[in-house]
Each structure stands twice: as C-alpha cells, then as structure tokens.
Amino acid sequence: MSTTEATAxxxxxxDRDVAIPARRPRGRVVPRLGLDRFSGLYVLGALVLxxxxxxxxxxxxxxxxxSVADGQAIAAIVxxxxxxxxxxxxxxxxxxxxxxxxxxxxxxLQGHHVNPVLSVLAALAVGIVIGAVNSFVVVVLRVNSFxxxxxxxxxxxxxxxxITGGQTLIKGFSPDxxxxxxxxxxxxxxxxxxxxxxxxxxxxxxxxxxxxxxxYAVGANPRAARLAxxxxxxxxxxxxxxxxxxSALGGAILAAKLGLGSPDVGPPYLLPAFSAAFLGATQxxxxxxxxxxxxxxxxxxxxxxxxxxLAGAPSYVSDLFNGAALIVAVALAARTSRASRT
Amino acid sequence: xxxxxxxxxRVVNLTKTFGGAQALKGISLEIVPGExxxxxxxxxxxxxxxxKILSGYHxxxxxxxxxVGGAALSFGDAEASQTAGLRFxxxxxxxxxxxxxxxxxxxxxxxxxxxGRRIRWRREHEAARAALASLGYEIDPRRxxxxxxxxxxxxxxxxxxxxxHGGQTHVVVLDEPTVNxxxxxxxxxxxxxxxxxxxxxxxxxxxxxxxxxxELADRVTVLRDGEVVATRPVSELDHDTLIEAMLGRALxxxxxxxRSDVGAAVLTVRxxxxxxxxxxxxxxxxxxxxxxxxxxxxGRDELARLVGGGAPFVGHxxxxxxxxxxxxxxxxxxxxxxxxxxxRKANAALPEHSVRENLTISDLTPYTRWKVLRRSAxxxxxxxxxxxxxxxxxxxxxxxxxxxxxxQQKVMIARAMRLEPRVLVLDEPTQGVDVGAQAELxxxxxxxxxxxxxxxxxxxxxxxxxxxxxxxxxMRGGQVVDxxxxxxxxxxxxxxxxxxxxxxS
Numbered sequence: 001m002s003t004t005e006a007t008a009x010x011x012x013x014x015d016r017d018v019a020i021p022a023r024r025p026r027g028r029v030v031p032r033l034g035l036d037r038f039s040g041l042y043v044l045g046a047l048v049l050x051x052x053x054x055x056x057x058x059x060x061x062x063x064x065x066x067s068v069a070d071g072q073a074i075a076a077i078v079x080x081x082x083x084x085x086x087x088x089x090x091x092x093x094x095x096x097x098x099x100x101x102x103x104x105x106x107x108x109l110q111g112h113h114v115n116p117v118l119s120v121l122a123a124l125a126v127g128i129v130i131g132a133v134n135s136f137v138v139v140v141l142r143v144n145s146f147x148x149x150x151x152x153x154x155x156x157x158x159x160x161x162x163i164t165g166g167q168t169l170i171k172g173f174s175p176d177x178x179x180x181x182x183x184x185x186x187x188x189x190x191x192x193x194x195x196x197x198x199x200x201x202x203x204x205x206x207x208x209x210x211x212x213x214x215x216y217a218v219g220a221n222p223r224a225a226r227l228a229x230x231x232x233x234x235x236x237x238x239x240x241x242x243x244x245x246x247s248a249l250g251g252a253i254l255a256a257k258l259g260l261g262s263p264d265v266g267p268p269y270l271l272p273a274f275s276a277a278f279l280g281a282t283q284x285x286x287x288x289x290x291x292x293x294x295x296x297x298x299x300x301x302x303x304x305x306x307x308x309x310l311a312g313a314p315s316y317v318s319d320l321f322n323g324a325a326l327i328v329a330v331a332l333a334a335r336t337s338r339a340s341r342t
Numbered sequence: 343x344x345x346x347x348x349x350x351x352r353v354v355n356l357t358k359t360f361g362g363a364q365a366l367k368g369i370s371l372e373i374v375p376g377e378x379x380x381x382x383x384x385x386x387x388x389x390x391x392x393x394k395i396l397s398g399y400h401x402x403x404x405x406x407x408x409x410v411g412g413a414a415l416s417f418g419d420a421e422a423s424q425t426a427g428l429r430f431x432x433x434x435x436x437x438x439x440x441x442x443x444x445x446x447x448x449x450x451x452x453x454x455x456x457x458g459r460r461i462r463w464r465r466e467h468e469a470a471r472a473a474l475a476s477l478g479y480e481i482d483p484r485r486x487x488x489x490x491x492x493x494x495x496x497x498x499x500x501x502x503x504x505x506x507h508g509g510q511t512h513v514v515v516l517d518e519p520t521v522n523x524x525x526x527x528x529x530x531x532x533x534x535x536x537x538x539x540x541x542x543x544x545x546x547x548x549x550x551x552x553x554x555x556x557e558l559a560d561r562v563t564v565l566r567d568g569e570v571v572a573t574r575p576v577s578e579l580d581h582d583t584l585i586e587a588m589l590g591r592a593l594x595x596x597x598x599x600x601r602s603d604v605g606a607a608v609l610t611v612r613x614x615x616x617x618x619x620x621x622x623x624x625x626x627x628x629x630x631x632x633x634x635x636x637x638x639x640x641g642r643d644e645l646a647r648l649v650g651g652g653a654p655f656v657g658h659x660x661x662x663x664x665x666x667x668x669x670x671x672x673x674x675x676x677x678x679x680x681x682x683x684x685x686r687k688a689n690a691a692l693p694e695h696s697v698r699e700n701l702t703i704s705d706l707t708p709y710t711r712w713k714v715l716r717r718s719a720x721x722x723x724x725x726x727x728x729x730x731x732x733x734x735x736x737x738x739x740x741x742x743x744x745x746x747x748x749x750q751q752k753v754m755i756a757r758a759m760r761l762e763p764r765v766l767v768l769d770e771p772t773q774g775v776d777v778g779a780q781a782e783l784x785x786x787x788x789x790x791x792x793x794x795x796x797x798x799x800x801x802x803x804x805x806x807x808x809x810x811x812x813x814x815x816x817m818r819g820g821q822v823v824d825x826x827x828x829x830x831x832x833x834x835x836x837x838x839x840x841x842x843x844x845x846x847s
Contacts, residue, residue: 208715210706217703220692227652227683227690228704228757229675287694 081246100266102251107261127248181256383565439488492528615658633811650681748779
C-alpha cells in the first residue's frame with residue numbers, strides 16, 4: 001500500500017458532488033500547501049540553528065557536517081530503493097537484507113581475491129536477481145508484497161550468515177575498492193557523491209519519464225491503471241527489480257566504505273528507510289513518496305540524531321527518533337490529505 | 343401536511359463558504375413529519391454541502407439555524423446530529439459485507455449481551471428479523487450482507503439508520519439510494535420508504551432520476567448555485583419545468599442531430615461467454631451507438647467489461663479484423679477498443695493525481711522523446727482537452743478528486759476519446775452525473791460519431807439509452823434476447839429488460 005492509498009483509506013468519504021473544491025480559490029490553498037511541502041526544510045534549518053546554539057563547539061564543525069553526510073548516504077540510498085516500489089504501491093521489506101547480503105557477498109568475493117570491479121558487478125547482478133524473485137512471488141504467485149518480501153528478507157539473512165559463516169569478513173579487501181569507498185575529493189565524502197548520482201538518476205526517472213508516471217499511477221489505483229492500458233504486473237515487477245538493484249548498489253558502496261562484511265550490517269537500515277520514505281511523502285510533492293522529499297527526510301532524521309548524540313544522548317536515541325518519525329510521518333500524511341479535501 | 347404539527351426539520355438561512363466560493367447562500371426550508379421531500383440540483387448546486395452540514399461534517403457560518411423536531415441542532419458534531427434524530431443512508435450504504443445482517447444492525451448500537459458480555463445471539467437475530475420484517479423484507483439475519491441483493495442491502499442500511507440506539511428518528515436523509523438498483527427493486531425500496539413516511543418520519547430523498555421524484559416525492563426543493571430556487575408540491579410540476587428550475591434554462595434535447603451514416607463493422611463479437619454472459623454475438627459499426635440494456639444479473643455489466651478487455655472470456659472479439667486477447671486492456675486499447683469503466687472511483691480515477699495526469703495516463707508516447715516526458719507538449723494537449731470536453735474548472739493541475747462527479751466523468755471520457763478509438767465501450771457512462779452534464783456527455787459521444795467511431799453503451803438507465811443509442815440490445819440471463827430499433831423509448835427498453843420475468847413469475 002502506498003501512502004496515497006494508505007491516506008485514502010484513512011479518509012474515505014464520498015467524492016461525488018463535491019460542490020466547492022471545483023472553484024477552490026488558489027490564493028488560500030497554495031501558500032498553506034507551500035508551508036506543508038517545505039516544512040521539512042524549515043525544521044531542518046531550525047534543528048541546525050538550535051544545535052548550533054546549544055553545541056557551538058561540537059555541532060557547528062565541518063567534521064560533523066561530513067560525518068552526517070557520510071553516515072546518512074547509505075541510508076539514503078536504501079530509502080531511495082524503497083521509494084520505487086512504494087510509488088508503484090508495493091512494499092519491499094527486503095531492501096535492507098538485500099543491502100546486507102550484498103555487503104557480505106562483496107566481502108566474501110574480496111576474501112577470494114576476485115577483482116573488485118567484478119565483485120561489485122556480481123553484487124549488483126545478485127540484487128537484480130533478488131528483485132526478480134520478489135517480482136515472481138508478488139506478481140505471479142500473487143503473494144502480498146508485504147509478506148513476500150518479509151520472507152525474502154529472512155532468506156537473505158540466512159544467506160548472509162551462510163556465506164560469512166557468521167563471522168566478520170575483513171580479509172583481502174583490495175586497496176582500490178577501499179579507496180573507492182573512502183575517498184574524499186574536495187573534502188566531500190565519496191559516498192555522498194554516489195548518493196547524489198543515484199538520487200539524480202532516480203529523480204529523473206520518477207519525475208521526467210513515462211515509467212515514473214506509470215509507477216505512480218499503479219500505486220494510486222492499480223485497477224484503474226490496468227483498465228487505462230498500463231501493464232500493471234510488469235510495472236510492479238520492474239519497481240521491485242529496481243529496488244533490488246539499488247539496494248545492492250548501496251551494499252557494494254557500504255562494503256567498500258567499511259572494508260568488511262558481516263551479517264549484522266544490513267538489518268538496521270530497514271526502519272530508517274521506511275521512516276525516510278514516508279516522512280518524505282509529506283514533503284516537496286505532498287502525498288506521494290518522492291526522491292527529493294526522501295532526501296530531506298533522511299537528512300532531517302540524521303541531523304536530529306547526530307545533535308542528540310553529540311549532546312551525550314545514549315545510542316538508542318537513533319531507534320527512538322526513527323520509530324517516532326515513521327509513525328508521525330504516516331499520521332501527518334493522513335491529515336494532510338484530509339485537510340486538502342475540505 | 344397539517345400546519346399544526348411542528349416541522350420535522352426547519353432550516354433557516356444556512357450559509358457556507360469554502361475559501362472564496364459560497365457553496366450555500368442562505369438556504370431556508372421546512373420539512374414536515376410524514377413527507378417525502380426530494381432534493382434536486384445539478385452537481386455543485388450545494389446538495390452535498392447541505393447534507394454534510396446536517397450530518398455534522400461541516401459547520402455553517404453563524405446566523406444559520408437548523409431545528410430538528412423543534413430543537414436546535416448544534417453544528418459540526420456527528421453525534422449531536424444523531425441524537426437530534428437525523429439519520430443518513432449514503433449511496434455506498436456503509437455496510438460490512440463479511441458480517442451478517444444482525445451484526446451489521448448491531449454496529450453502532452452495540453450488541454445485546456448477557457452475563458460475561460456473552461452476546462445473546464438468538465435475541466439479536468430475532469430483533470434483526472423483526473426490524474427487517476417491519477420494513478417489508480424477509481431476510482435471514484444470519485446471512486452475510488455481501489450475499490444479499492442490492493435492494494436488500496439498502497433495506498438493511500435503512501433498518502440500521504432508523505433503529506440506532508434509541509432516540510426518535512425525525513428525518514432520514516437518503517443520498518441517491520437508487521443508483522445501483524435495478525428497476526424492479528426500486529419499486530420495493532419505494533414501498534419501504536412510503537412505509538416509513540406513513541409512520542410519520544420525514545424523508546429527504548436525493549436522486550438524479552427525475553421520474554423517481556415524480557413517482558415518490560410529495561414535495562421537491564430545487565437547489566441551484568447554493569440557493570433554493572423553488573420548494574413546491576410535486577403535483578404542481580412536470581418533468582420539463584423541474585429541469586428548467588434545476589438548470590435555470592430549458593434543456594436542449596440531444597437527438598436533434600442528424601443520424602450519422604452507419605459504416606463498416608468496427609467491432610465483432612462472436613460466441614463470447616464469461617461468468618454470466620453466454621454465447622453473445624454482436625456487431626458495432628462505424629458511426630453508430632449500440633446500447634445494451636438489462637437488469638442487474640443479466641450480464642450487461644459483465645459484457646461491458648469483456649468487450650473493454652478487462653475480464654476473461656472465451657470466444658472471439660475482433661476489432662477491424664484483428665482478433666483480441668481476453669483480459670488484456672492494453673492490447674484492446676492498442677487495437678482501438680477503448681473503454682470507460684463503470685464506478686469511476688474504483689475503476690478509472692487516479693486519486694490525488696492531477697486532472698492532467700488523469701487525462702494522459704493511457705498514452706504518453708506523443709509527449710515522449712528519447713524516453714523523456716516533455717511537459718510543455720503534454721500541457722498544451724491537456725488544455726485543448728479541457729476545452730473540447732468542457733471540463734470545469736479548467737485547472738489542469740487540480741487533483742481530479744476535487745472536481746464534481748460530472749466533470750470527473752468528463753475527464754474519464756476525454757481520457758478515452760483522446761486515444762482516437764475506433765470503438766468506445768461505455769459502462770454506466772453517466773452514473774451519479776446530473777442531468778445537465780448527462781446531456782452534455784451524450785452530446786459529446788454522439789458528436790464524435792461522424793469520425794467513424796462505433797460505440798457500445800451499457801447502461802441500467804433506460805432513459806439514457808433511449809437518448810444516446812441508435813439501437814438497443816436487450817440482455818437477459820447472460821444472453822442477448824432482443825433488439826430494439828428507432829424510435830426508442832425508455833419505457834419500451836425497461837419493459838423489454840423485464841419482459842421474460844413477467845411471463846414466468
């Protein structure tokens with residue numbers, strides 16, 4: 001269920017005969033929506049300002065900025081991977097597990113002295129295969145995407161333990177690969193550049209190609225989309241394959257950055273991805289999951305957590321923050337869509 | 343209607359403004375106990391705003407007064423409306439299909455329980471049976487609501503409305519209760535409504551079908567642009583004067599146009615069977631509108647889905663010599679067979695998508711170059727469509743949900759016509775659309791026949807078929823059993839759909 005669908009379900013009411021919105025004055029609605037659409041940016045600004053005043057010595061440093069940017073880049077790529085199937089109305093709970101397996105696979109291949117480029121390509125190919133299997137389960141076997149990908153995520157956790165033997169693999173990483181994950185051209189963490197590249201491509205696909213438009217149409221009303229001539233099954237399959245590919249890409253980058261592979265790396269990325277995608281749906285293009293909104297949300301959450309950690313908050317503050325954000329985001333989305341109808 | 347009794351509902355000077363637009367401009371009306379009061383008006387006339395104020399969904403501006411049975415109603419509070427004695431039966435009925443009649447009746451009221459919160463099922467079932475019997479329906483209270491016929495479901499919804507936890511029922515508001523009802527069942531519903539009236543309940547009856555109003559209502563209030571333009575006994579009005587009051591002008595008849603020349607076959611259906619549909623043959627030629635009539639369960643609606651490509655079938659459908667694969671709407675569309683499905687909200691509209699996105703979704707190739715969407719080309723195309731199909735307001739970026747029902751339906755028809763189909767398959771093309779927009783939609787469809795389009799129009803509305811179609815196929819029991827040709831009359835069509843049932847039962 002996409003956010004649109006979720007909020008529509010939360011606000012079901014008759015739409016016949018809606019007398020007034022037909023002549024809804026733009027003057028009042030647009031500024032209000034404007035506030036909503038960019039509220040994440042305002043909150044982000046306010047957070048930076050508040051932490052800056054509170055912790056001027058530790059927070060307002062380029063080191064902190066770099067660490068937040070770098071620390072959230074992988075989370076952002078996973079969240080973007082999730083945005084694609086969500087746009088098409090399918091859940092993918094296996095994005096974090098795919099990332100985790102991809103990390104383990106790259107580490108294992110490195111341990112067996114496989115060429116780094118080949119290692120990464122292998123991980124990407126496996127990501128595509130995982131997405132294809134998800135598609136088969138969801139589209140052909142008609143298993144609910146939530147359940148199907150939940151199962152897949154458990155399968156992948158098992159696979160990650162199997163290839164690592166439950167150990168942390170650190171041997172044999174090629175220096176070239178590590179450089180590709182740790183370089184800082186012009187003091188910018190290279191992971192941020194990977195993120196920017198991924199985000200740009202995905203933003204373009206979702207906003208400026210027919211494929212993106214089709215994804216959103218399927219997510220909004222699959223029956224209507226099918227009767228309007230869209231190949232709904234094929235589109236859902238593509239979205240899951242794209243999610244598998246992007247998750248594996250995130251995993252390959254993470255492996256290069258960490259220089260290790262362990263079955264414990266992937267799973268913690270799941271909840272933040274959902275928080276960011278749903279919080280992102282309240283931003284920029286209100287009511288739809290979208291790339292820019294997701295980026296805003298990822299960094300909003302990242303900055304919030306980072307500041308609290310610098311102020312000495314315990315490490316579980318991150319879970320607390322992400323969980324709360326997920327619930328608040330979905331509640332907000334429901335409210336926004338209700339408000340925009342009356 | 344004795345003047346001595348206090349009115350069941352008194353409304354004085356009700357005003358509501360959304361943003362800058364006035365939805366209601368000082369509405370006043372009185373409804374007495376034991377009267378069926380019809381409320382009519384085009385989409386956007388303020389009917390639904392009025393109902394939503396009564397139900398406590400909207401609050402009016404200060405100065406407005408609503409009295410129910412003599413007591414002032416506090417606004418913006420659904421519970422207050424309930425306790426005051428206002429009841430609502432919405433078009434979708436709000437029943438839960440998986441639950442039984444008795445369970446549906448108990449929702450909102452609470453179950454009758456014994457010690458330990460054990461539900462007294464026997465007593466529940468007895469009460470439910472009695473409540474339904476008092477409305478003239480013999481229904482097993484243990485049956486899931488989803489298994490009932492539409493009119494039985496309506497009865498359950500009405501029984502629930504009038505039985506809600508204590509409190510006198512002063513007014514029952516019925517919002518288009520007949521939309522999904524076949525003609526025979528409408529009569530049954532009307533008997534029920536008259537029964538309620540005779541018990542002294544006031545009924546507000548909203549319907550787009552004017553003949554129903556003449557048949558059922560005592561008085562009628564006409565809303566136009568948020569104002570009451572008339573409240574009159576139905577006996578003082580006729581069909582045309584009522585329409586004039588609603589529109590503020592006389593209705594132009596659709597069939598003044600010259601009948602276009604009928605050309606070659608554009609759609610051939612041979613031996614097609616589905617779930618209900620059995621062995622149907624039909625042909626649609628260029629330049630003609632073939633109507634399909636039939637009561638619920640006759641296969642009429644399934645035929646529309648089959649021929650639109652949205653449902654599986656066996657047999658042969660071909661468009662201009664090209665055979666079509668079942669259940670593949672995309673291939674049908676590519677072959678030039680484009681359908682506008684019934685129940686727009688479930689089957690056609692992309693909610694929270696803009697009018698523009700809704701219009702163009704079926705085919706984005708004209709705006710695509712190197713896999714990239716060119717918005718400017720799309721926008722200019724959409725502007726033309728908004729003009730051609732008179733979609734109001736002409737704001738392409740507005741969410742489609744914000745349009746009135748009639749305009750939403752025009753968007754769906756424009757989406758289909760934009761593909762320049764050879765065959766247009768319409769299923770209930772004007773369901774829930776007001777008279778003015780209905781006539782406009784009919785005109786749009788007939789107007790495009792000259793280009794060689796063939797139309798298959800399935801509808802439960804005989805009036806509509808008589809206006810739009812050149813010939814009408816009658817379906818019964820999944821088969822085409824008869825064909826009516828011009829001159830067509832709504833009564834003949836209705837009679838033909840029922841003919842066999844009359845003979846046998």
